[in-house]
Amino acid sequence: MLARGRPRGATQERMASMRYRVAILLPAEAELKQSIKIENTRFSGVAAALRGVGIEVECAPYTDEAVEDARAQLLRVDGVLVWVNPIERDRDRSALDALLEDVAAEGVFVSAHPEVICKMGTKEVLYRTRSMSWGCDTRMYPTLQALREELPRCLATGEPRVLKQDRGNGGNGVWKIESTTPVVQGNSALAPDARVRVRHAKRGSIEQEISLDEFLQRCEPYFSGNGRLIDQVYQPRLTDGMVRCYLVGDRVVGFGEQLVNALYPAAPGSNPRTAPEPGPRLYYPPTRSDFQPLKDWMENEWLAELCQTLALNATQLPVVWDADFLYGPKNSTGTNTYVLCEINLSSVYPFPDEALAPLAAATLARLEAAPRKRT
Structure with missing residues (x-):
């Protein structure tokens, strides 16, 4: 008007x-x-x-x-x-x-554009940008055989992992997995019959204990066509919430905050079935004060690195897109760091009114x- x-x-x-x-x-x-x-x-x-x-x-x-x-x-x-x-x-x-x-x-x-989605809107971007300061320990499994060979070695360290199918939405094809047994010195890989705890990020899913081999069989459909799996180390600050950064081209135009997100665990010692379902995402303008370090990193450091890594220029960035972050460890000054867990380009909605x-x-x-x- x-x-x-x-x-x-x-x-x-x-x-x-x-x-x-x-x-x-x-x-x-x-x-x-x-x-x-x-x-x-x-x-x-x-x-x-x-x-x-x-x-x-x-x-x-x-x-x-x-x-x-x-x-x-x-x-x-x-x-x-x-x-x-x-x-x-x-x-x-x-x-x-x-x-x-x-x-x-x-x-x-x-x-x-579909070409831009393929470059930055799939989970492979997590692997390609793993050396950036928003990255973490990230692996890519291009085949089921690679998953069978490498995942058992990762799990033998005792660290939980999060596996993500390359293209998906709504938590479909995103799994948290960890070994149920203590780390054994000198054990370089879990056996196929080793017990693991898994939880699908799709709404309504609950934690299960199954064999590693059964889990690997469940992953087979993710490799159909050109499918692949991305593997990130689990972020222990997931319970602090997820921050979504909304952008128009190369400018941050707002934020979303979801305090209870997918894979949020049950309270320690309680039944895994009591783990809460994801809660609402609340929306904020780009001026929210505690998110200004994230805004500065995105606009002044990460976007240039992202475009260089993916061979994109700023004019190819979508007119609306977003990036999801979990909190990483605080740095030496006590400032939050952020770990990228997804970039969304295909269907970004809703978003803050400030983006319109x-x-x-x-x-x-x-x-x-x-x-x-x-x-």
């Missing part, structure tokens, strides 16, 4: 700039596809912010069955902002990503930087 008292010339200038058209693409049930209006979805605020900077907005409900209809629609717009999870209704994004790559090649601005105006401005800037003729 225009502010009262805005000069008439500014209004005319803004309306004259409404030469760009953007689609908001979201998953839909095939039978409901035609009835969805963007004003009745959770993205109504995004649409309003885009219109506020003079961008026309349309809804693009997506199903794999109607991919050619989606192609025709996207080729008629200047840009598309995509909100579809890596796994949506038990389907992956292979058909959608192929479509987005095709329309991007025709000059349509796509955020987030920067998102709209960044979208307009991307469109103006590379205008195209619509078909």
